[in-house]
Amino acid sequence: MRVAVLSPVAWRTPPRHYGPWEQVASNIAEGLVAKGVEVTLFATGDSITAGKLDAVCSTGYEEDRNQEAKVLECLHISNLMEKAGQFDLIHNNFDFLPLTYSGLIKTPVITTIHGFSSQRIIPVYKKYNATSHYVSISNADRSPELNYLATVYNGLNTSDFAFSPKAEDYLMYFGRIHHDKGTAEAIEIALKSNRKLLIAGIIQDAGYYREKVEPFIDNEQIVYVGHAGPEERNALLGKAAALLHPINFNEPFGMSVAEAMLCGTPVIAFSKGSMPELIKHEQTGFLVNTIDEAVKAVSNLNTINRQDCRNWAGDQFSSEKMVNDYYSLYEKILNV
Template sequence: MNIAMLSPVAWRTPPRHYGPWENVASLLTEGLVSRGHDVTLFATADSITSGRLHAVCPSGYEENRSLIPKVWECLHISELFENADTYDIIHNHFDFLPLTYTSMTTTPVVTTIHGFSSPGILPVYKKYNGKGFYVSISNADRSPELDYINTIHHGIDLQQFDFQPTPKDSLLFFGRIHQDKGTREALEIARVCGKKLILAGIIQDQAYYDRYVAPYVDNDKVVYVGSVGPVERNRLLGNALALLHPIRFDEPFGLSVIEAMACGTPVIAFDRGSMPELIENGTNGFLVDHVAEAVERVAQIKTIDRAGCRQHAERHFSVDSMIDAYLQVYETILTDRQP
């Protein structure tokens, strides 16, 4: 099968540290190549792949602020669609913008909807509903106004995550520093529990960080380590007593949740969005409704079997299971197109 994989160009593929959409595009590309498929990755020129790399954008515009995002997004997407007829399938990880190019080709376009940044983007998805094929990343993130060919949960390369049976006594927040992710609530949970909190992730809202986070970072009870790469991510997740995920929005998926489980680390998350699809309450973590309940669950965290957390990730969120599901989608589409 000849596949074009369209990755975003905000970050390198795979990302050096942050870049969840680029990460999924990379895992899928490498897995498909390893199974003998011909995959062309459309990504930044500094991207790394065992497939073919097709690039016009020199680097991620979040990593090189001299690049104007819209200019390079247009050049990047148009480059694929001007060559679209050479592929059997186009797999779009670039949100809604590439849909506006789909009339340029008869090649089927699969779009993984990695989440809705705003209800305001729905008109584009609605216009092209039925003309392409939409995949949701959780059942919770489906719009009733759209049709989907499948829900496929993200998978991770389990070999990148070492099982750690004996953690330290600190808690971890791993994600964007933003009110949606509940950084402020994680600080409150750790403070009431009297436990050290390590914060890791990009600062997406500087004003929020300055007001609600920075005053508490003392490099003792609260440590901010910034955005980290794969090696440090593995260490932080494995050493944590628990991952705190007190989200204040309906999380479409939550890669850090399954990455923590892969290290054996249970997750305490607010019960919103996709969390019930990832966490079996009381088995590999706890689903809670507010800070006070999260504090209670921290006290009970040692009742969770860390080996069971790892096994849950292996059973449900491996990269192989994700690839199997996408291949089934591709094959269904191509079979239905045959005369």
């Protein structure tokens, strides 16, 4: 089987820091290679893969702002589509734009929908409902207007996450600093709990950071540690008493939630979007609806068994499970 895996070109695949779509595309590609599949990864030129790499740019447009994002995306997608005949199947991890080529090629396209940036993109997906194959990353993140082949949860390389049986006395916020992700709410939870909070992530909304986050950073109780790579991520998440995830939107998946649990760290999250699918309430964390409920959950963290967090995440959100699920879908599409 010859499979082309299409990754975005905002960041390197796998990403150095932020880049959830790139991370999933990488895990899919590397997992397929390990299964003996002939894989070509279409990504930035500095990307890392055990398969074949095909690139039209040396770095991503978020890492080199001298590049025009839309131009890069068009060159990137067309590069693959003009080579579509070389592959048995294309696995699209790059949103809706590649679908606009799918009617012009014979190679089947499976698209992982990593979330909807806006309901206004739905018409493109609807146009190719009958001829494409859509996969959701959670049951919560589905449009009633689309036909889905399956739900496949994002998978992580479990060996990359060290289990920490004991925690230190701090809470963790890990993610982009933006209203959607609830950075300000995490700070309020920590202050009301009288607990230390470490904040790690890229500043995606500078105005939000200046107004809602920076005034509370005292480098004692509330500490911003910057964006964290894989090594820092393990230590920060693994030693935390809990990950605070008070999101203000219906999150399609939530990579940091799975990452925290793989380290043995329970998660306190607002019960929105996919959170009820990721977290076993009162077993691997707490699903709450308000800041006060989150504060109460902090006081009940001693009821959570950290090994249960690791076991649950390892069973549900491993790269091996994800790749096997996708491989079964490939066989179904190709009638193998």
